[in-house]
Amino acid sequence: MSDRRVEFDFAIEFTNGGGIQGQGFRLDLDGDEIDDAALIDYVVRDLRLLMVGPARILRKRIIIEPHKRNRAVDPQPRAIVELSHVIADGTVTYPGLPAPRICDFLSRERSREHYAPGTEFQIAAIEMVANTGTYVDCPFHRYPDGRDLAQMPAEAFADLEAVVVRADHRRVRAIDAGYFRDRELRGRAVLVHTGWDEHWTRPSYALDHPHLTADAADYLRECGVRLVGIDSMNIDDTRGRERPVHTGLLGAEIPIVEHLCNLAALPEDGFRFTALPPRFAGVGTFPVRAIATLGGRG
Template structure:
């Protein structure tokens, strides 16, 4: 069997300062090719680097050469923490968008006519816009040619290694690069804990909320994060018409989860994150049951 390896030069910047360079570096690969983003993740994992930030790949070529090492399996974790808001009839998520209407399509009383004595069911009807409660955005939300919920793999939303970055709104509502450095973020779900979820379902929730800046979004993209979540009304500054964080992250295929809650119950890292939406075609946003999974299993 012919084995393939990739040979390349690279430059890596650490989130807490400094950097690392490599020339003529070689790594084993599966198949005949590897893209730059996957290769950047591979370098960080293979070298067991911490605080890895942006990685630039140069002079990449694929060569025939026997493999040199085996990949180690990643540990799995368990234990559940709820990170989603409860949505009820009339819950306002985003001012200006209609609140959901939740009612019976078939009530228990009505169902009794269809079944034997003592047997009854309820079938609910829910009328709502997709941007309701805690929800995930995928590329189709922003780009007509982007992947919709049905096209995105489940792995983009489920069982992601995760990290919480403390971005307390009392220290400023703009989350820029200076507040993102010094964390291990590559290949992880990055959850921005602002504490703004305390204002959920109040008039204050939509006014002057925390947001990720354009340079902050670009930095996380360049660091190769898997997903970005925030416990605020929007990941962008809604005081203007531009939406750079959505444009940058979704343009790179990085999902966004908005309206998270309870992030204060999580440790800084050592857990996994899931925010799995249903597989609707032609839809770019939908509510999720977001959870953190804690503890070894």
């Protein structure tokens, strides 16, 4: 660890109104440099700020000074909540896309020809499109020069501080920025609980589903969220041909997780979220095992 510190000026707005500014502020660095987004996350954690909304670094410079403090060790997690749908042979996720075909490549019966008596194995064969079940979108899904699943770092999907925002589908379909104000968002995964997962595998799942609006995506991006998820058929309104939420979030390298479930089982905050995909090159979406970890860091 070097003895580098960053001196900077900043302006931060709060989601519940008001804001603060700092001049000549100094923080320890774990490396030689830090970008503006990481610096905002750093100062928010260091000052233990709540309800942080749009934030800007106005000036910064690197100086040499000894570090002042040690980092705390996080406690161990205590419980896991499943947040992804089961994918079975023939499960329809998105109307118009083929359902997965899951079968034996090598059956247990056939495997007995290759092993000693009493020893057998099964090897499955899966044929499916990448948008199947609960899946994550990364920038390559929307942009040809965006990072694909193999290029995205694991920390973009794993062990993220998280919050749940409730937007009951019986009361709202178009979820705008107002639903995200007065909440602690910066540096967190934001999971939107609509309850639409009750329609999973039914024809009604694809009809008039809840979705985010363009201004909600803009606000979440400005607030510096790490990931956005929803328990609906799509995070965008699919009745038209534009996809402003995918465009805005993926353009800022904020992953999207769609088709979540069981969000009603989560508290509104104080948990961590993981939705890790395999490291496929040239692929922008893929199914994930989405989980929430309760009782650990919050």
